[in-house]
Amino acid sequence: xxxxxxxxxxxxxxxxxxxxxxxxxxxxxxxxxxxxxxxxxxxxxxxxxxxxxxxxxxxxxxxxxxxxxxxxxxxxxxxxxxxxxxxxxxxxxxxxxxxxxxxxxxxxxxxxxxxxxxxxxxxxxxxxxxxxxxxxxxxxxxxxxxxxxxxxxxxxxxxxxxxxxxxxxxxxxxxxxxxxxxxxxxxxxxxxxxxxxxxxxxxxxxxxxxxxxxxxxxxxxxxxxxxxxxxxxxxxxxxxxxxxxxxxxxxxxxxxxxxxxxxxxxxx
Numbered sequence: 074x075x076x077x078x079x080x081x082x083x084x085x086x087x088x089x090x091x092x093x094x095x096x097x098x099x100x101x102x103x104x105x106x107x108x109x110x111x112x113x114x115x116x117x118x119x120x121x122x123x124x125x126x127x128x129x130x131x132x133x134x135x136x137x138x139x140x141x142x143x144x145x146x147x148x149x150x151x152x153x154x155x156x157x158x159x160x161x162x163x164x165x166x167x168x169x170x171x172x173x174x175x176x177x178x179x180x181x182x183x184x185x186x187x188x189x190x191x192x193x194x195x196x197x198x199x200x201x202x203x204x205x206x207x208x209x210x211x212x213x214x215x216x217x218x219x220x221x222x223x224x225x226x227x228x229x230x231x232x233x234x235x236x237x238x239x240x241x242x243x244x245x246x247x248x249x250x251x252x253x254x255x256x257x258x259x260x261x262x263x264x265x266x267x268x269x270x271x272x273x274x275x276x277x278x279x280x281x282x283x284x285x286x287x288x289x290x291x292x293x294x295x296x297x298x299x300x301x302x303x304x305x306x307x308x309x310x311x312x313x314x315x316x317x318x319x320x321x322x323x324x325x326x327x328x329x330x331x332x333x334x335x336x337x338x339x340x341x
Contacts, residue, residue: 106310115152118143119159119173121252125277125334126179138334143177145326149317162229176303181231191311195299198337200272201235203290204279210288216241222266225250225259232269235295257284299339
């Protein structure tokens with residue numbers, strides 16, 4: 074059943090991407106971002122600290138699925154990959170201003186976002202889940218149990234959208250925070266009761282280390298999503314990255330990365 078749900082979700086996104094691409098292709102001139110990055114010798118990518126997509130190891134080096142994915146594509150393009158941490162609330166502003174060439178940070182595809190940005194083909198499955206302290210696991214088993222609780226999510230994220238859309242959670246006391254990792258920190262510290270976060274991060278961190286006292290509420294999924302790379306509307310980088318990605322799928326590079334970081338690919 075879940076495999077069928079994933080297939081339907083991905084096909085819906087692919088169809089929407091085709092519709093938006095068709096609409097923009099007739100009326101908008103292509104933005105020559107390929108020339109831009111080749112002249113600069115680098116592709117500038119906007120990220121946040123978001124394990125396992127882009128995060129820092131104990132020695133301070135940046136790693137993660139999207140980090141390695143970006144570097145693999147940059148190598149084919151013959152340029153360096155430069156990563157800049159951005160305020161997630163300002164991601165579209167940074168992109169459209171030309172401060173970054175792409176948002177490559179486990180970004181959720183939505184039709185609303187596709188009105189203002191171009192997207193790659195979706196590549197990883199994600200879900201929005203709720204994380205609570207283990208001591209509260211019996212108390213909070215559903216969104217109805219959290220109707221009067223303190224909820225956090227990253228500002229400008231799909232987690233925030235899910236909180237606002239849920240009939241129970243929209244009545245809770247909600248506070249946006251500066252990043253996904255801060256959502257978990259708030260719950261772990263006891264300053265929030267629950268966090269609406271991405272499953273790709275929660276399943277990697279929850280129950281371990283600084284988050285050993287946290288659990289994911291079982292069988293509660295606020296949203297099924299797919300992750301994609303965002304580019305400026307009309308950018309010629311989108312098609313080029315899709316082309317390179319297809320080759321990286323064929324040679325096993327992307328599959329190996331997905332296995333390394335325990336992610337579910339939606340690429341063929």
